[in-house]
Amino acid sequence: MERLSSMYEDRIRCAAVRGKVTSAAAAAALIHDGMRVGASGFTRAGDAKAVPVALAERARQEGKPLRITLMTGASLGHDVDRTLTEAGVLARRLPFQVDKTLRDAINRGEVMFVDQHLSETVEMLRANQLGKLDVAIIEAVAITETGGIVPSTSVGNSASFAILADKVIVEINLAQPLALEGLHDIWIPGRRPNREPLPIVHPRDRVGAPVIEIPPEKIAAIVITNMADSASTVLPADEETEQIAGHLIEFLQHEVSRGRMPARLPPLQAGIGTIANAVLAGFVKSPFEAFEIYSEVLQDSTFDLMDADKVTFASGASITLSAARHAQVFGNLDRYRDRLVLRPQEVSNHPEVIRRLGLIALNTALEFDIYGNVNSTHVGGTHMMNGIGGSGDFARNASCAIFATKSIAKGGRISSVVPMVPHCDHNEHDVDVVVTEQGLADLRGLAPRERAVLIVEKCVHPLYRDMLRDYYRDALKQGGQTPHRLERAFSWHTRLNETGSMREETAALA
């Protein structure tokens, strides 16, 4: 191994740990049945790519129980969650995932999935509320002279995982450019009850260290990899997302003209996924001058906006790009370097900073109801899609919390605006604005009855508008602050189950 490790002197600068270079299989041997493992990775960026796969391979070969709790930042790439699921390695998974095979196992009750606010996982770990973390697997671009770990394209939960775990496995990924070094700002909250304020008062503030600082002797193994991040899977903008962006830009212009927002917008957060990315990209054509992004994942749209001189600075917990953008950004990182910082997700998503900065938060809804309650996670109220992610961290504490969705799905068989959401991730208290391609409803300062009228008139697809008016009229007979007919509240969802469509006439014609 000595010869091998000396090849990577620029990547492993701490002589004391050079002898730890080993194979993924040997590193995975540190992980035993029943352990809690924390792995790097946030929205497919900077994920541990070799050791989890080697672990799955071992489980398949040994054929004896090897089931772990796996915690990550957010979603992983390279089908790692699928590979682990198929090998039966996942007993428990948190706090987020986007893998179809894993999702199916979760929904069958085979993997216990703990769907968490992304800012909270390491806070709970630190407070010993999730048990002791045995092993951390962290992708890095380098280990410094003093043993500091330089993360790659995401920070996510990596820093606290490394600090809190008994043993740390580092995956040095040669495919990740060394130029990433210096981009990170690692600030870790102190132990309570004597914690000091989180000192960020501006998205560009650097308040921590550029590396993850742990005692080098905790590094139990180093594995060399050479594999690019999985490319982003988000879809390009389409007519509906452009319409949503248009409504939002008009709304924000109105906010500025009414003196509710400064002409230079407050910092923006945009959630993971196609709609938020496409809507944000729509801001390239907006009249707004330079603004900042304080978000979790930085997607293609962030760099579109930088190139258009709309975004002057972007703070995130990860960078997840399409293949073309990936090559362009990481091949020319100096072009963006001074306008970027990557932070722990506990910091990017911290209630304290979000409220202090007064963010505009834009997140995607699976569906919302006539009173503005949002379902972000559960298809049909029961089946997990991905998880709540950071949407709750941001929506609760933003100065303006916006949820966007297309008004219909599946060719009109599903309405994204429903009488009552069968799973509530964000309630009326936290949702300021809802928007579809049909229009935008500003719910701030309105009582539920006022919200309902506005949402029905502004956001619902014409295919469902009369049905929703009818529901609301009937609900009013029941009265109350938030009128509902509990007998009918989920009738759209049960009809969808039974007939394949939420629409009434489909049932009649069937």
Add this chain to the structure above:
Amino acid sequence: MERLSSMYEDRIRCAAVRGKVTSAAAAAALIHDGMRVGASGFTRAGDAKAVPVALAERARQEGKPLRITLMTGASLGHDVDRTLTEAGVLARRLPFQVDKTLRDAINRGEVMFVDQHLSETVEMLRANQLGKLDVAIIEAVAITETGGIVPSTSVGNSASFAILADKVIVEINLAQPLALEGLHDIWIPGRRPNREPLPIVHPRDRVGAPVIEIPPEKIAAIVITNMADSASTVLPADEETEQIAGHLIEFLQHEVSRGRMPARLPPLQAGIGTIANAVLAGFVKSPFEAFEIYSEVLQDSTFDLMDADKVTFASGASITLSAARHAQVFGNLDRYRDRLVLRPQEVSNHPEVIRRLGLIALNTALEFDIYGNVNSTHVGGTHMMNGIGGSGDFARNASCAIFATKSIAKGGRISSVVPMVPHCDHNEHDVDVVVTEQGLADLRGLAPRERAVLIVEKCVHPLYRDMLRDYYRDALKQGGQTPHRLERAFSWHTRLNETGSMREETAALA
């Protein structure tokens, strides 16, 4: 008026405003139809007592439209909300109330009630999201030489109301002891986006001014009153609340023994109302040594715990006591003075401080479901009870968020644990522990299917346990991360509407 005002030189020390002393009716004349009015008052403490009543009287006498938006800290005493409702003065009310007459008007749709997190009202006002505040009515014990307003038994939203309103009416209440002066700590967040951290790092920290600082020329009228706060209406502890306290104390001892909490507990928050007060009072008999309270309302239990040397310091936004405790505490304020501070509710309930301090948050649930979602506000999912209050501010950001309720109500005709809550104020992501007199369920780190089993076995009343087991068994056939039968999810609530009981056999026997 000159003679009158000179009588109150100890109360009105700013000579420039002494001439503003006038009658409640004359002060109320500053308020016109369509205005937005902010009034002091938090859980019946320190409420404006004279001007709102004079306004109602004028509305009755004039018989022409006089409808306002009324914002307060939280609930008012002296039937002020009833009086205003009966006079038809309330067009819009926020962010909290507890009055039966007002509640009925809200539920009939006659008063638009905006149910808000208590930390957010003045944040939204400051950001111009709720319109301009025309008049503030603030109860005070004194006005200082420089025009500083010394609040009485609550701070609530008074400071920001006074700062943001065009005109300020001060009610100097002679029945409130001058000894209250110095108890308050008024810190106001700066305008965003250049806001600094909120510097509280310990419940006892004083970071602001002892008075509300506004230009004296904004004081448009001063009204002299002499009326005690309405006494607290909370009920004494009973067998069930003592059992709940017992479960909680056992849980917290376990947390300490497992190293999850320090032996000196983290600061405690306890919500408004009978159950939280009674449970907190149960801590008098706990083995815990001195701890601190960082809460919104300080009820009798706070002083019981101080007298028992259990609580060394208490920070709140108001003090609301029973008649006997009121006389004892305010007659001997020096006994408690060094252990008390009253803050704006924006500070007492601020996410930044709550998360930093790592509070234990204890709040009351109206009902919760098998997955730990909590309804705090809506009877039957439709009819407003009081409002969410501060429970969301605390539960989302506490290190341990606990919700308590008795397992049954109305002699067993209602189960407080239901298949699905018909209104969700706190969802699975924010609820760590649920407890009834039956037992306690620690939900942290558990997937929904695990939560359900625990809640059914630990918290449900025996009258409903088999019914809930049956529901869950059936829901499992539907599968998913959060199994439900949407067709049956609200069947307990609709049965209650139809038969007067959630129990199945009642229906069969009827």
